[in-house]
Amino acid sequence: MTLNVGVIGVGMIGQDHIRRLTQVLSGARVVAVTDVDLNRAKAVAGELAGARIHENGQDLIGDDDVDAVIVASWGPTHEEYVLACIAAGKQVFCEKPLATTREACERILDAETKAGRRLVMVGFMRRYDDGYRAMKDTIARGDIGAPLMFHSAHRNATVPGHYVSDMIVNDTCVHDVDIARFLLDTEIVAARVVKPRRNSNAADHLTDPLFLLFETADGAIVDVEASINIQFGYDIRGEVVGESGTVELAESAAVLVKRAGGYAGRIPEDWRERFVRAYDRELQEWVDAATAGRSTGPSSWDGYAATVVCDSALAALRSGERVEVSLREQPELYR
Ligand SMILES: NC(=O)c1ccc[n+]([C@@H]2O[C@H](COP(=O)([O-])OP(=O)(O)OC[C@H]3O[C@@H](n4cnc5c(N)ncnc54)[C@H](O)[C@@H]3O)[C@@H](O)[C@H]2O)c1
Structure with missing residues (x-):
């Protein structure tokens, strides 16, 4: 059919x-x-x-x-x-x-x-990416013990002219929020956002980079570095630190070329290439x-949780304070 x-x-x-x-x-x-x-x-x-x-x-x-x-x-x-x-x-x-x-x-x-x-x-x-799936399998098998921290980095070479600072959270880091919930299999309960020194490559209206810090329901910590004018390409990094080991995304290049005393691999241009x-x-x-x-796949509940977490992160960005995430009780349909 x-x-x-x-x-x-x-x-x-x-x-x-x-x-x-x-x-x-x-x-x-x-x-x-x-x-x-x-x-x-x-x-x-x-x-x-x-x-x-x-x-x-x-x-x-x-x-x-x-x-x-x-x-x-x-x-x-x-x-x-x-x-x-x-x-x-x-x-x-x-x-x-x-x-x-x-x-x-x-x-x-x-x-x-x-x-x-x-x-x-x-x-x-991202939940369909080979790398993240292998990370999740590693955690689920217990190979690194209980997960304690997830370090994520989301780096874009540049962003289009209509891009505004809220989009760093709502459009860009929303993917890191979802993959954190997926990998750690828990909800995010609080958010903080700090602003590192500004990247001088960023347009004046952009707060770039940002560093987001989340707490999960079972006490793990998720940090997300968002850099949206990193120039060199689209670079996605992720590492989970467990009680007895770590698991991280490998470089995404299909091959490494070694020559003249150095080695190199292709960095994707953007998310279409990286996640094709x-x-x-x-x-x-x-x-x-x-x-x-x-x-x-990702359900309405996952979409809801991501939106609410991003709202809290935006409130944290504006206030400079820790902001709690409050989700309604999860309906049976999504358990
Ligand atoms: N999963 C991902 O990685 C990913 C990547 C890019 C975009 N997106 C999402 O996809 C959506 C579209 O993004 P895009 O980059 O293609 O934007 P876009 O602006 O290129 O395309 C959006 C299209 O929707 C049309 N449109 C707007 N309002 C409409 C309406 N009421 N009815 C019918 N059509 C309407 C616009 O005319 C436009 O053609 C956004 O929600 C964006 O966040 C997701």
Whole structure:
């Protein structure tokens, strides 16, 4: 069986997911697209055999020919489309963030809980990266003892002109927050943020770098270095320190070249290059699960927790104080 997918929002990542579905993965075809920029939707549909263009996301979700939906529009629009998919009983892959406010995420949790089954997967692709999966397996086997600390670094060469300081937390470090919860298998309960000396390569309106410090429910510490103008490439680092060992991400270069008294390997240009296989695996697993009428991967609860933790980190950035994270009680559906 082939899964008929409708895509809402065909900007950068929407188009990348369409490329994936049509050229890389198996078991799905894109039958409908929509975008507030209808010309963009038309241009994208023109490259796809037989894809319909809908005037808006609600019409696309209501299309009987659409089995499942990808939401890749701007963050503040996600809630409306995810709620409509839940109401229609359709599986939905929602790019992060699930929604931009705690209240919006809670409305999604309420709707999905009421529906009585999981319908939402959130696009936290790091969980599908070979390196992070191997780290999680190492921790789960008990090879390094109980985890005590997770050091994460998220370094971007540069950021686009529309990027503002809040995005360091909401758009960039949200991935570190999610992977910390995934690796350590616990919730984050408090946040602090400190500002190192400014990087002179950063635009004047940016507070770069930032150092985020989180406490988990079982007393572990997570630190995240966010550097968004590091110049040399896209560099993702991660190390978990356990009671009797450590596990860390290896360099991501496929090969190392040794010559002339030195050695070198390629550093990815950006997240698309670094996580290309993770994105492929993420979406293939969603297609397979949706085809079987199941849900998989990061849930609405994971999307909710990430949004609430980032809100606390932003409050900590503004106040300079330690800010507690308060999550509602986890519904049975997500346990
Ligand atoms: N998982 C990841 O690593 C990752 C990476 C990049 C982006 N994202 C997320 O994907 C989403 C899109 O990001 P992007 O970089 O592709 O942005 P983008 O601006 O390139 O594309 C967004 C598209 O959505 C359209 N749009 C806006 N409002 C809409 C609405 N109400 N209905 C239909 N279409 C609408 C815009 O016209 C645009 O074409 C964001 O939520 C972003 O955070 C996730």
